[in-house]
Amino acid sequence: MTAATTATTEPTNREYRQALALTRVSDHVLTTTDPHEPGATLIERSGRRGATWTLVDHGRDLARTAELLYTSWLDGRDVSGLVLLAGHEHSGDTLASIELRDWVPEHVSVLAPAQLSPGGTVLPHVPQSRAYRAGPDQAVIWSPADDVMIAGDLMAPDLPDLAHISPRRAMDGLQYAVAHAPLVAIGSHGHVLSARAQVANGARVETRHLATVADMRMRMDYLRDIMTVAHAGAAQGLTPRAAAHAGWDRGVLSRWSCQDPERQARLNRRHMVNMHSAMASECGRRVDLAAAHADAQALTTP
Numbered sequence: 001m002t003a004a005t006t007a008t009t010e011p012t013n014r015e016y017r018q019a020l021a022l023t024r025v026s027d028h029v030l031t032t033t034d035p036h037e038p039g040a041t042l043i044e045r046s047g048r049r050g051a052t053w054t055l056v057d058h059g060r061d062l063a064r065t066a067e068l069l070y071t072s073w074l075d076g077r078d079v080s081g082l083v084l085l086a087g088h089e090h091s092g093d094t095l096a097s098i099e100l101r102d103w104v105p106e107h108v109s110v111l112a113p114a115q116l117s118p119g120g121t122v123l124p125h126v127p128q129s130r131a132y133r134a135g136p137d138q139a140v141i142w143s144p145a146d147d148v149m150i151a152g153d154l155m156a157p158d159l160p161d162l163a164h165i166s167p168r169r170a171m172d173g174l175q176y177a178v179a180h181a182p183l184v185a186i187g188s189h190g191h192v193l194s195a196r197a198q199v200a201n202g203a204r205v206e207t208r209h210l211a212t213v214a215d216m217r218m219r220m221d222y223l224r225d226i227m228t229v230a231h232a233g234a235a236q237g238l239t240p241r242a243a244a245h246a247g248w249d250r251g252v253l254s255r256w257s258c259q260d261p262e263r264q265a266r267l268n269r270r271h272m273v274n275m276h277s278a279m280a281s282e283c284g285r286r287v288d289l290a291a292a293h294a295d296a297q298a299l300t301t302p
Helices: 062-074 167-180 196-202 211-235 240-249 261-282 289-298
Strands: 022-026 029-032 040-047 050-057 079-084 109-111 121-123 126-135 138-143 148-152 184-187 192-194
Touching: 022 184, 022 192, 029 184, 040 126, 050 062, 062 079, 079 138, 126 167, 138 167, 148 167, 167 211, 167 261, 184 211, 192 211, 211 240, 211 261, 240 261, 240 289, 261 289
Parallel strands: 050 079, 079 109, 148 184
Antiparallel strands: 022 029, 029 040, 040 050, 121 126, 126 138, 138 148, 184 192
16 A cells, blocks of 8 residues: 555554654644654644644655654644655655655655755745755754754754764754754654753743753764864774774763763764764765664774
């Protein structure tokens, strides 16, 4: 059964229905909570024919995108617009045409990062919002009416995930996000950061002290460190794994550590994937994700 069929046909058996686990971050914005999936965000707007829903997909798998659209429909939210926050795996010229439409119903308008204008593109069903292209396969979304920034992997748990974006492009996306000082920042894998409590009851908070802005600036500091280590590693002809160990020994990466062993293991794996991305960018080549994930899987605390 194609996605176009599932979006218009009442299922005969709802026994296997799995509702999306969503948390409401503003009056009209909901996002998924599963830390094991890249996740998605739903934005609601009122129209002449009732509520209009836009799905922002944080992930990179077309089958998962179709599942999100179908599950949203089952939950009574018939999506009219789809934004691919991180695009999808490279598939030639078929991204926004044949292959995508094999999975996404025709009535759903689609925006992928490659389709966005340099200054940002307004989402078809979310007035005043803008989708900004941070890289060839990465976008961030600013919705001023909701005071929400949707930044996907740039706001992944703990630190940015650079598996599909270079550090410099990630820096560009975070600078865009910081400039808008959102009260809520939504990342991939269920990570949500809110500064609403800080401004409750009209409390005045300097922009740089907002939880969202402070976290984004911390991530920018991390990106500078990753680029510094990658530059030195490339100059010495090191592998990404050797460069990461050298960066740790010099104290550059060791400051991005914690006392909890389980969280530290996650950080080490993130450092390794990010180092592969940074060194690939430094050398002007595409990151080898298979090698990056293999190194991350085998990595122990330096």
